[in-house]
Amino acid sequence: MSPQDIFDRLTKELGEDVVFDLHADPKKDKDPWFQVAPAAIARVGTRLKDDPELACNYLECVTGTDYPTDKKIHVTYHVYSLSKKHRVVIKCFCDRESPSLPTVSTIWSTANWQERECFDLLGVTFEGHPDLRRILLPEDWEGYPLRKDYKEKDSYHGIPTTRPNPVELFAIKLPEKPGAGSAEKPS
Amino acid sequence: MTQVVLANQQNDEEMTLNMGPHHPSTHGVLRFIIQTDGEIIRRAVPDVGYLHRSIEKIGERCTYPGFMPYTDRVDYVAAMFANECWAMACEKLMDIEVPKRAQYLRVLSGELNRISSHLVAAGAMAMDIGAITAFVWALREREHINDFLEELCGARLTYNYHRIGGVSFDMPKGWSDKVKAWLDNFEPLIDEFNRLITLNDIYVKRLADVAVITGEEAVDWGLVGPNLRASGVKWDLRKEDGYSVYPELDFDVVVGKGKFGTVGDCWDRFEVRVEECRECVKILRQALVKIEEHPEDDIEGKLPKKLRPDGEAYARVESARGDMGCYLIGKGGEEPYRVRFRTGSFTAMGIVEAKSPGLFIADLVALIASFDVVAPEIDR
Numbered sequence: 001m002s003p004q005d006i007f008d009r010l011t012k013e014l015g016e017d018v019v020f021d022l023h024a025d026p027k028k029d030k031d032p033w034f035q036v037a038p039a040a041i042a043r044v045g046t047r048l049k050d051d052p053e054l055a056c057n058y059l060e061c062v063t064g065t066d067y068p069t070d071k072k073i074h075v076t077y078h079v080y081s082l083s084k085k086h087r088v089v090i091k092c093f094c095d096r097e098s099p100s101l102p103t104v105s106t107i108w109s110t111a112n113w114q115e116r117e118c119f120d121l122l123g124v125t126f127e128g129h130p131d132l133r134r135i136l137l138p139e140d141w142e143g144y145p146l147r148k149d150y151k152e153k154d155s156y157h158g159i160p161t162t163r164p165n166p167v168e169l170f171a172i173k174l175p176e177k178p179g180a181g182s183a184e185k186p187s
Numbered sequence: 188m189t190q191v192v193l194a195n196q197q198n199d200e201e202m203t204l205n206m207g208p209h210h211p212s213t214h215g216v217l218r219f220i221i222q223t224d225g226e227i228i229r230r231a232v233p234d235v236g237y238l239h240r241s242i243e244k245i246g247e248r249c250t251y252p253g254f255m256p257y258t259d260r261v262d263y264v265a266a267m268f269a270n271e272c273w274a275m276a277c278e279k280l281m282d283i284e285v286p287k288r289a290q291y292l293r294v295l296s297g298e299l300n301r302i303s304s305h306l307v308a309a310g311a312m313a314m315d316i317g318a319i320t321a322f323v324w325a326l327r328e329r330e331h332i333n334d335f336l337e338e339l340c341g342a343r344l345t346y347n348y349h350r351i352g353g354v355s356f357d358m359p360k361g362w363s364d365k366v367k368a369w370l371d372n373f374e375p376l377i378d379e380f381n382r383l384i385t386l387n388d389i390y391v392k393r394l395a396d397v398a399v400i401t402g403e404e405a406v407d408w409g410l411v412g413p414n415l416r417a418s419g420v421k422w423d424l425r426k427e428d429g430y431s432v433y434p435e436l437d438f439d440v441v442v443g444k445g446k447f448g449t450v451g452d453c454w455d456r457f458e459v460r461v462e463e464c465r466e467c468v469k470i471l472r473q474a475l476v477k478i479e480e481h482p483e484d485d486i487e488g489k490l491p492k493k494l495r496p497d498g499e500a501y502a503r504v505e506s507a508r509g510d511m512g513c514y515l516i517g518k519g520g521e522e523p524y525r526v527r528f529r530t531g532s533f534t535a536m537g538i539v540e541a542k543s544p545g546l547f548i549a550d551l552v553a554l555i556a557s558f559d560v561v562a563p564e565i566d567r
Contacts, residue, residue: 025498027498028497028498028499029498029499030279030280030498030499030500030501031499031500031501033499057406057407058406058409059409060409060501060503060510060512060529061501061512061514061527061529063514063525063527065516065524065525076514078501078512078514078529082406082420082422085427087501089501108407108409109407109408109409109537109538109541110407110408110409110534110537112537113533113534113536113537114533114534117533121243134236135235135236136235136236136239136566136567137236137239138236145241145244146243146244
């Protein structure tokens with residue numbers, strides 16, 4: 001099924017306020033995508049997996065992207081069907097202040113770790129997730145590094161996060177020749 | 188071996204063990220917190236992130252061609268594929284065409300790299316189980332591949348060989364004959380390797396029926412590549428997506444058959460990797476002939492004057508550890524707006540917690556080894 005067909009099928013079944021805004025400009029969107037209302041993502045996911053015509057059984061990738069100018073965080077789901085060989089790209093636009101989505105880990109188990117990663121690096125909360133903890137960063141890390149306005153702290157538990165420029169460290173300083181430099185300087 | 192009855196919960200003698208992060212069998216820096224009842228695991232929780240270097244954030248600060256060397260570090264055992272994945276994502280986004288010769292060079296370098304990665308995987312797995320000889324044997328052959336790749340691109344591990352729109356160097360003179368000679372030498376050695384370890388009775392008994400993953404589970408948990416194929420799912424992106432010049436080449440997809448136990452056990456995952464080397468040899472032989480049809484030094488496609496794409500693309504390649512995806516968003520700047528790598532090892536680690544209850548501690552080692560995870564690919 002083409003992305004247009006999938007989009008039409010989903011809007012017909014779930015309503016235009018749940019699935020909307022198809023982007024399929026061949027110049028820009030190499031994988032056409034559409035929006036899903038954040039609260040309904042689990043419902044759309046179940047539909048995608050259970051509908052025998054869609055049969056999207058493989059969740060490829062969950063990505064969070066920060067758009068501070070729009071005050072939004074986009075969570076993108078790349079879903080693929082191993083039997084039908086088509087891809088669905090879904091985006092959920094979350095509020096940047098308190099981004100929150102229902103989990104899809106009950107539908108695709110692989111979402112478990114991918115959502116944890118998204119929570120870890122962008123601070124998106126997934127409601128109903130069985131084990132929502134930081135995964136790549138330490139438990140006591142402050143901030144969400146993949147947000148565009150993230151500023152690294154100077155140190156973490158006394159370990160500095162920056163180091164001096166190695167070029168400056170290893171710059172060769174020639175010893176001053178006796179007599180040559182002192183002639184110019186008035187003593 | 189998997190049918191172990193958990194001890195009753197009343198006389199609770201549960202013990203919490205720490206495994207790693209510097210455990211010799213964890214393939215990098217990787218930690219498990221294991222709750223055990225004697226030798227039997229009740230729950231093993233992976234603790235990853237020790238090698239996290241925020242490759243996605245680095246990507247947002249590099250130019251498109253400038254990010255290429257960093258992608259080597261996503262998976263250093265098979266760096267060609269991360270290179271290729273990044274190049275393919277950029278090419279898809281900017282509509283760049285890659286000359287045929289460059290695509291053949293990508294296939295050649297990629298398949299050589301796949302053999303070397305599978306050799307490390309098979310050798311290291313045997314070593315984790317306790318057979319040291321196989322590892323030395325595998326590394327001996329891998330050394331030849333390192334030499335070939337060094338002649339091709341100057342590096343032995345982190346290649347930085349691919350370019351957006353092509354590759355950086357053509358084959359040196361006489362390289363093709365050397366590779367052909369080595370392939371003739373290597374193919375019978377696979378049988379020798381099978382006699383040495385794969386079909387070894389002790390080894391088979393140790394791994395058959397251990398940590399069985401069914402095909403359905405494997406798809407649900409997003410297992411990819413050899414791990415998925417070992418569970419009996421015939422799924423190879425080289426066939427399914429038919430990217431690059433793979434449709435012009437003839438090869439088979441190896442799947443696990445459960446020869447000595449159940450489909451999807453540890454032995455199947457081992458065997459699939461060994462047999463895939465044979466398919467790689469097949470591909471390499473054909474590619475070395477077919478590459479001659481295309482003019483020499485036509486290895487870089489035409490790039491737009493400015494690499495400032497606007498839009499998004501998702502590209503994926505069949506890496507040695509399976510489906511590696513790169514999701515790329517550009518917003519008209521010199522740097523990408525967002526880079527995302529989806530790797531096989533990360534999703535493979537996710538299933539460990541679900542699969543661990545009821546395994547022996549020693550079998551957990553076999554399970555991790557059979558997944559062929561590489562720690563920086565988990566953590567990126």
